[in-house]
Amino acid sequence: MNVMAPFEGIGASVRRKEDLRFLSGRGQYTDDINRPGQLHAFILRSPHAHARITALDTAAAKGMPGVRAVYTGADMAAVGGIPCGWQIHNKDGTPMAEPKHPVLAEGKVRHVGDPVAVVVADTRQHARDAAEAITVSYEVLPSATTMAQAQAPGAPAVHEAVPSNLCYDWHIGEKAAVDAAFAGAAHRVVFETTNNRLVPNAMEPRAAIGDYDATTGEHTLYTTSQNPHVIRLLMGAFVLNIPESKLRVVAPDVGGGFGSKIYHYAEEAIVTWAAHRLGRPVKWTADRTESFMSDAHGRDHVTRAELALDKDGTFLALHVQTQANMGAYLSTFAPCVPTYLYATLLAGVYRTPAIYAEVKAVFTNTVPVDAYRGAGRPEATYLLERLVDVAAKQCGFDRVELRRRNFIATDAFPYQTPVALEYDSGDYFSTLSQALETSGWHGFEARRAEAKARGRLRGIGISTYLEACGIAPSAVVGSLGARAGLYEVGTIRVHPTGSVTVLTGAHSHGQGHETTFAQLVADKLGVPIANVDVVHGDTAKVPFGMGTYGSRSLAVGGSAMDKAMDKIIAKGKKIAAHLMEAAVEDVEFERGTFRVAGTDKTKALAEISLAAYVPHNFPHDELEPGLEETAFYDPKNFTYPGGCHIAEVEIEPETGKVSLVNFTAVDDVGRVINPMIVEGQVQGGVAQGVGQALLEACVYDEGGQLLSASMMDYAMPRADDLAPVSVATHTTLCTHNPLGVKGCGEVGAIGSPPAVINAVVDALRDFGVNHVEMPATPPKIWSIIHGTK
Amino acid sequence: MPQVSLSVNGTAHTVEVEGRTLLVEVLREQLRLTGTHVGCDTSQCGACVVHMDGESVKACTTLAVACEGASVTTIEGLAKPDGTLHPMQEAFREYHALQCGFCTPGMVMSAVDLVQKNPQGLSEAEIREGLEGNLCRCTGYHNIVKAIAAAQDVMHGRRESLAAAAE
Numbered sequence: 001m002n003v004m005a006p007f008e009g010i011g012a013s014v015r016r017k018e019d020l021r022f023l024s025g026r027g028q029y030t031d032d033i034n035r036p037g038q039l040h041a042f043i044l045r046s047p048h049a050h051a052r053i054t055a056l057d058t059a060a061a062k063g064m065p066g067v068r069a070v071y072t073g074a075d076m077a078a079v080g081g082i083p084c085g086w087q088i089h090n091k092d093g094t095p096m097a098e099p100k101h102p103v104l105a106e107g108k109v110r111h112v113g114d115p116v117a118v119v120v121a122d123t124r125q126h127a128r129d130a131a132e133a134i135t136v137s138y139e140v141l142p143s144a145t146t147m148a149q150a151q152a153p154g155a156p157a158v159h160e161a162v163p164s165n166l167c168y169d170w171h172i173g174e175k176a177a178v179d180a181a182f183a184g185a186a187h188r189v190v191f192e193t194t195n196n197r198l199v200p201n202a203m204e205p206r207a208a209i210g211d212y213d214a215t216t217g218e219h220t221l222y223t224t225s226q227n228p229h230v231i232r233l234l235m236g237a238f239v240l241n242i243p244e245s246k247l248r249v250v251a252p253d254v255g256g257g258f259g260s261k262i263y264h265y266a267e268e269a270i271v272t273w274a275a276h277r278l279g280r281p282v283k284w285t286a287d288r289t290e291s292f293m294s295d296a297h298g299r300d301h302v303t304r305a306e307l308a309l310d311k312d313g314t315f316l317a318l319h320v321q322t323q324a325n326m327g328a329y330l331s332t333f334a335p336c337v338p339t340y341l342y343a344t345l346l347a348g349v350y351r352t353p354a355i356y357a358e359v360k361a362v363f364t365n366t367v368p369v370d371a372y373r374g375a376g377r378p379e380a381t382y383l384l385e386r387l388v389d390v391a392a393k394q395c396g397f398d399r400v401e402l403r404r405r406n407f408i409a410t411d412a413f414p415y416q417t418p419v420a421l422e423y424d425s426g427d428y429f430s431t432l433s434q435a436l437e438t439s440g441w442h443g444f445e446a447r448r449a450e451a452k453a454r455g456r457l458r459g460i461g462i463s464t465y466l467e468a469c470g471i472a473p474s475a476v477v478g479s480l481g482a483r484a485g486l487y488e489v490g491t492i493r494v495h496p497t498g499s500v501t502v503l504t505g506a507h508s509h510g511q512g513h514e515t516t517f518a519q520l521v522a523d524k525l526g527v528p529i530a531n532v533d534v535v536h537g538d539t540a541k542v543p544f545g546m547g548t549y550g551s552r553s554l555a556v557g558g559s560a561m562d563k564a565m566d567k568i569i570a571k572g573k574k575i576a577a578h579l580m581e582a583a584v585e586d587v588e589f590e591r592g593t594f595r596v597a598g599t600d601k602t603k604a605l606a607e608i609s610l611a612a613y614v615p616h617n618f619p620h621d622e623l624e625p626g627l628e629e630t631a632f633y634d635p636k637n638f639t640y641p642g643g644c645h646i647a648e649v650e651i652e653p654e655t656g657k658v659s660l661v662n663f664t665a666v667d668d669v670g671r672v673i674n675p676m677i678v679e680g681q682v683q684g685g686v687a688q689g690v691g692q693a694l695l696e697a698c699v700y701d702e703g704g705q706l707l708s709a710s711m712m713d714y715a716m717p718r719a720d721d722l723a724p725v726s727v728a729t730h731t732t733l734c735t736h737n738p739l740g741v742k743g744c745g746e747v748g749a750i751g752s753p754p755a756v757i758n759a760v761v762d763a764l765r766d767f768g769v770n771h772v773e774m775p776a777t778p779p780k781i782w783s784i785i786h787g788t789k
Numbered sequence: 790m791p792q793v794s795l796s797v798n799g800t801a802h803t804v805e806v807e808g809r810t811l812l813v814e815v816l817r818e819q820l821r822l823t824g825t826h827v828g829c830d831t832s833q834c835g836a837c838v839v840h841m842d843g844e845s846v847k848a849c850t851t852l853a854v855a856c857e858g859a860s861v862t863t864i865e866g867l868a869k870p871d872g873t874l875h876p877m878q879e880a881f882r883e884y885h886a887l888q889c890g891f892c893t894p895g896m897v898m899s900a901v902d903l904v905q906k907n908p909q910g911l912s913e914a915e916i917r918e919g920l921e922g923n924l925c926r927c928t929g930y931h932n933i934v935k936a937i938a939a940a941q942d943v944m945h946g947r948r949e950s951l952a953a954a955a956e
Contacts, residue, residue: 019882022890023874025824025864029891032823125807203828203836203891203926255826255891256926288829510889510927680885680932687929711833711924719920719930748929 009523009591013676016515017529018508027253030207030224035281038209039068041271042127043284044117044134045293046109049365049704050143050156053107053116053136061119061133066126068278070134071118071270073104079273082264083238084330085230087481088168088339088361096168096361099159101329103239103266103273109138110158110328111365112706113293115266120274120282143365143704147302147323150364158328158363165363167326168335172343173356173419178308181317181354185308189391195379196774197300197325197698198691199292199714200372202509204255206295207285210271214279218246221272225251225537226261226507227547230484232539234264234332240273244539247272251537254509258688259371260295261509262549263332267294292709297698298372300325301338301379305387307352313397315406317354320346320383324361327368333549334370335361340420340480341376341468341550347417348384349428349466349642350406355418365704371549373688373749377467382774385463385754389761390770399758400441403464404432414735421468423640425732431666432464434730435644439664444648457651457785458661459763463755466642469743470555470734474634487634488552489544490560492521492568494627496613498606499531503630505545506557507537511745512677513553519673520558520739524565525605526592543630551743554673555639559737563631571623572608578619579603579611639734639742643667645686645751647759656782658694658760663725665751670734670742678744679727685748686725691717692749693756697775715775795856797822798866806853813837813848815856816863824864824894828924835923838895838902839863845902847922864894867901876951877901880940881933883951888927896923896933904941911941 008014021027058070082101089095100106105116117134121127144150144158150165157163182188209222219242225231228249235249236242254261271282286294302323308316324338343357374381392399407428408415415423436442444460451458471477474485491503500521506513518532535541548557569589576594577584580601588595594603611618612627648662665682672678695715699707708714733740753774760776761769767784794803797820804819816822816839827849828836837849840862867875877897880886887893903919904911911919916934925933942948 015882016885018890019887020874022887022893023864023878023881023897024868025822025894027824027890029823029826031827032817034821125809201926203834203889203924204826205828253890255828256889258926288831288834512888676885680888680928683929683931684888684927685929688926710831711829712831716833716924716926717929718924719934720914720917722917722930724931725929 005528008529009519010671010673012519013674014515014519014529016512017518018512018514029204029253029255030209030222031285033209033222033252035209035211038281038283039120039122039278040124040127041274041282041284042119042124042131043115043267044119044131046105046112046114046116048109048138048140049112049145050141051109051138052141053105053109054139055137056117057135058117061130064126064130064133066122067119067130069120069274071104071274073102073106076104076273077106079103079269080239082266082329083234084335085332085483086336087483088170088335089481090169091171096335097162097166098330099161103269111367112704113367114328118270118274120278145364145366145700145702145704147325147362147364150362158365162363167330167361167363169360170339171356171358174354175356177354178317178319178356182308185316186311187309187395189307189309189387189394191387191390192304193383193386193771194773195299195301195382196692198298198372198696199698200258200260200295200298201716202256202258202260205286205288205291206261206265206267208268208271209281209283210275211281212275212279218248219272219276220248220250221268222250222252223268224254224261226254226257226509226549228507228537228539229505229545230547231264231268235269235272239269248540251507254507257509258373259298259375259549262547263296263370288711289709292714293367293706296331296368296370297327298369299379300369303383305383307387307391309391309395313395313402313405315350315352318346318352320357322357322359324359325366325369326361326363327366328363329368331368331370334368336481337371337376342380344419344421345377345380345468346384346419348381349408349464351408353418357419366700373685374746377746378750378753381463381465381750382754385465386757386771389758393770400436400462404429422637424637424735426466426640426642426668427730427732428464428642431643431668431730434728435646435664435666438666438726438728439646439662441646451650455653457653457763458648459759460646460648461755461758461762463645463751463758465751466640467746467750468638468640469551469746470635470639471550471552472638473636484546485634486546487632488546488556488560489630489632490557490564491543491628491630492561492564494568494605494609496610498527498609500525500527502532502534502561503542504534504536504557504561505542505547506553507548511548511553511681512674516554516673516677517558517561520561521565524562527605551745554739554741555734555737555743556633556635558739558741560631560633562738563633564629567629567631568627571627571629572605574619574623575608575611576603579617636736639670641667641669641742641744641747643747643751645755647752647755649756649759649763651763651781653785656778656785658776658781660690660723660756663723665725665748666728666730667744667747668730668732668742669744669747671731671740672729678729681744682727682748683725685746686752687717687722688749689752690722690756693753693774693776695721695775791854793853793857795858796860798862808854810853811849812851812853812856815853816848822863822865826891826894828891833924834892835899836892836895838898838923840898840902845899864898867897875901876943877940879951880936884932884936884939886928886932886936892923892925896925899923900937904937904944908945910945913938
């Protein structure tokens with residue numbers, strides 16, 4: 001009987017290869033790894049937002065049981081600071097302020113959680129106990145937590161070298177064109193908002209293990225990272241001065257990242273450095289409160305925007321002024337988030353002909369802020385999609401029609417925006433229509449009335465968005481201040497008997513690469529996914545890579561693999577031609593079989609690979625043995641996923657509680673490899689967006705204390721905070737990568753927050769409010785309904 | 790140091806602990822059963838949930854000295870000895886109810902206990918409420934709720950297999 005193998009290629013909802021180990025408790029996360037002779041580090045952190053260290057006494061701690069060493073900033077003074085990976089230039093062309101970010105505090109602490117000293121001991125408990133015996137005398141200084149405080153006259157300087165607290169003052173677009181358009185506009189609409197500061201909260205806390213082999217001089221760092229090669233580069237070259245050949249970075253199973261595990265953190269350098277000093281492995285694992293105080297936060301923008309429209313509602317110009325909180329130090333990607341990942345997105349899906357954006361980045365006495373799922377694009381999308389709703393209301397336009405009137409036409413691609421980006425493809429009309437239909441938009445008033453009869457306020461909100469991901473063309477980002485290239489690397493290793501190992505520089509921390517990437521190989525080379533293994537997360541195994549963020553794994557990493565497979569096929573054809581005594585141009589390849597065109601002469605991939613590794617009958621004059629190819633893929637452009645999100649909420653007037661009751665997402669993420677995984681990515685992204693809109697806020701008090709420093713105080717979305725999310729895709733292909741893929745990791749978190757807030761404002765339409773700031777918590781809503789605000 | 794004797798996944802162990810040692814530390818650090826995870830320090834996230842004498846408990850807030858004579862099941866002990874997955878594990882895979890996998894062991898152990906305690910069957914809303922003590926940052930919970938709804942039918946013998954539940 002001939003049983004058809006199930007289709008496992010592009011478009012199949014294959015169940016994930018990685019699930020079995022995670023479901024049976026056999027995943028291997030960093031904290032699950034224990035090295036022989038391992039010691040444990042505990043980091044003493046600043047309890048103050050801003051203080052001078054006047055005395056630091058570690059003698060008592062050094063004498064505590066089990067303690068092997070106590071280190072302070074003085075011990076690590078010869079070590080370089082934590083580098084920043086992106087340099088932005090000011091309006092006047094001068095570079096941004098880039099004060100040193102010491103690994104351990106050098107005389108001064110600049111935020112609650114700033115590392116002050118490290119205890120290394122036999123057990124974690126010994127280290128923690130000893131840390132309590134360290135005496136630190138602080139001269140507490142006035143602090144600046146908000147950007148308003150940091151920019152007030154006489155504000156305390158976070159860094160003495162930057163008395164203004166201004167990291168940069170940057171702009172993009174044509175101011176004169178914007179001013180001219182505003183002068184003649186029929187309507188001007190002003191909108192001011194704060195994009196709330198968030199804590200990423202991947203479920204796995206960060207951890208790091210340093211290991212050193214004195215016989216080889218080789219360092220190994222196990223770390224919870226989204227990009228081990230980048231950590232090797234940053235830490236080796238800039239902080240510890242270790243050549244790449246002597247530094248191996250392993251990022252094993254990683255329990256979620258969402259951006260927060262992109263960056264090079266002090267703890268990675270501390271354990272690597274201490275392991276060398278002590279000749280023993282050193283492990284550090286954050287507890288959750290430490291994560292709140294030391295993982296890079298997200299968002300935190302304050303913005304004023306003004307939109308000019310003609311009498312028919314056509315957008316004429318947009319002027320945006322944003323302040324972005326950098327926190328106390330520049331994290332790895334921080335400067336590019338409010339500039340090239342934010343302001344360049346301000347055209348959105350609209351034909352706005354003139355845009356001018358000004359961005360000031362400000363140092364404050366808070367945890368550094370960097371990219372968090374979406375990174376800049378959620379802030380831009382939220383601003384635009386709230387602004388369009390505010391404009392519709394103020395000027396008397398239907399909010400859907402106003403959007404449709406200004407959409408970029410489906411036949412206008414490639415489309416050059418006034419803020420640098422050139423969109424390659426999209427169809428905003430179709431995603432809009434499909435979402436309106438799925439959500440029952442036009443039947444909403446009946447649901448509003450039904451809810452009203454139950455004593456509930458029901459509202460519906462829409463967001464039509466796009467984003468730029470598939471990060472990024474190296475030459476372009478280099479010209480914009482990136483200090484690294486952003487290509488990706490893929491190796492396809494066909495083994496002698498035809499199984500395949502894929503080595504990829506992308507890193508999976510929940511995205512399911514082991515499955516999706518195997519599907520690419522199954523589709524192109526015809527190898528069953530059971531015989532395709534994906535290796536990632538180890539600089540000793542994978543040639544090179546830039547990691548996973550900015551929805552780049554498939555668009556850039558997958559494209560590199562595709563290119564490597566092309567090389568495999570090209571070499572395979574030559575071997576097949578030799579074996580079948582045919583001309584190479586007559587050999588065709590399709591899903592695992594080489595065939596001499598127009599004949600029944602075939603060779604399977606496994607026969608070719610065997611011939612390549614056992615080259616008794618082999619074209620030695622022309623080829624080297626073996627069947628392994630590596631490709632670097634540098635994208636030609638960003639990719640531009642987009643779509644329409646529609647949220648429906650109900651408010652309980654007695655308590656002000658907002659409940660999400662329906663959510664519809666119709667996204668264009670380009671070609672879909674595994675629909676099940678794409679749907680899961682969108683659902684997870686939407687959950688984070690709904691969290692931002694309704695629940696989550698990172699709160700500092702006036703003195704710079706982090707009030708939301710635990711999961712009891714920071715409202716993470718729980719199962720009963722969310723509703724089923726309807727996810728559909730409408731595909732236009734990316735025109736410039738070989739797979740036609742755009743990326744799906746961030747769309748949920750980018751498109752959803754304005755849809756939710758637009759729904760909340762719609763539900764409150766009888767209460768005279770134009771806007772509700774995120775998160776729309778019960779006290780805010782109750783105050784609006786009960787007229788106390 | 791106090792000694793504690795307990796059974797973990799059917800194997801008897803006697804371990805030395807401090808008064809402050811937590812059950813999760815015994816499991817992860819002494820028995821090297823690293824499937825049970827620690828995601829927070831305030832008993833919020835549920836990544837550490839195991840079964841103790843048939844009840845789900847948060848191993849990060851259970852003192853080891855309170856486990857004398859206890860029978861503990863962790864995620865490593867949920868599948869049959871021959872490797873056949875528990876219906877809940879199977880359902881999580883079938884419904885794509887996990888992404889990074891870090892919350893998964895605790896989520897699965899909580900879900901098994903929730904379903905076992907409710908033989909009458911749970912509605913979607915009841916499942917969501919029953920997951921109050923478990924956080925997931927990746928999935929948005931939707932597929933977890935679907936997986937539990939499907940698994941409960943198999944666990945209570947209302948359906949023979951997940952394939953039947955999926956229809």
